[in-house]
Amino acid sequence: MADPNENEFLDDLEAMEAEIYAAAEEEIDDEALELDQLRAERDEFKDRFMRALADAENARKRSEKDRREAENYGGSKLARDMLPVYDNMKRALEAATDEQREVSGPLLEGVELTMRELLNVFKKHGIEIIAPEVGDRFDPQAHQAMFEAPVPGTKAGDIIQVAAEGFMLHDRLLRPAQVGVSSQPAG
Template sequence: MSEPIDPELEENNNVDSEAGNDQTVDQAFSDDESLDPSAAGQPESRDEEMERLRRTAAEADKRVLQAQAEAENFRKRMRRDFESQIKFASTDLVIDLLQVRDNLNRAIEAAENSGQTDALKEGVAIVAKQMDDVFGKHGVTEIPAAGETFDPNLHEAISQMPSPDVESGKVAHVAQSGFRLHDRVIRPSQVVVSTGPAS
């Protein structure tokens, strides 16, 4: 048989229970406040957010434009390098053929000096002329030298000599003709440079 419940004791228990419930509610509100974004700092306004996004987009556009410009410069540089390689790919072949041209010209000189028939001399001269035409067709041109002012970029001085007819510092004699392939010197002219009239 259960004992009768003291009304005063039951009232105290109810008060303690209500107090516990109030503490739980207060704790719940405290936890909710910790999740409030405003507790970490002042949130940015809509205008500030829009301005930040505009700046970010402008910086991204700038980086894209810079990347595009760098890519275009790279493509142009690669195209120039490729065109240059194609343009001067025949350099070694031309240099070798120039030696053949030299020999043809020596044959013409030898024919003139030895009294060979005009037909032989003319035949060799025609071959030499054909070779010059082929060279010209492919951008190979002779470097002017005789009577020109000596230029170390175009001429290779093999000696000096006095000359009554050629000013000092100019080419008095061409020992071997020089040539360009397009705008590049592939063989400088070998020349004798005048020192002026003998004193």
């Protein structure tokens, strides 16, 4: 027969063992919960980091685009203000008669040189002339119709007169060419 003290000792031992297992399981559950919380926090920080990285990259691209646009188009107001200077110099050169060229040759030569230099500066800064010819088709992307008139021998939409040349600054319209357009019905 087993000793009652031995049975009591075994029961106490089993109870202590159960307590130890319960405490260990509780500690394991607490550590697993803490580990899950740390993983969730890590994932949140990783997501925030990736978003911040993407935002920084987008800001870099945006600032690069803004810098390029400022470089290419920052002087568009000055360029637009210089166009009447070109127009006036061109009109002055076109208005000079042969007599005036004989009398004021050096002066007109100076104006021509200044005009060439102005065109070189335009080219250097990406300004190109839009020079339509009589008979070309009207293009609303590059031309501004100043008037319409029926002209025999033309089709509707043909350019019948060029009042002023237009200008492009790189790929942007600085000023449309000012033209007269035929309204002659096809027939």
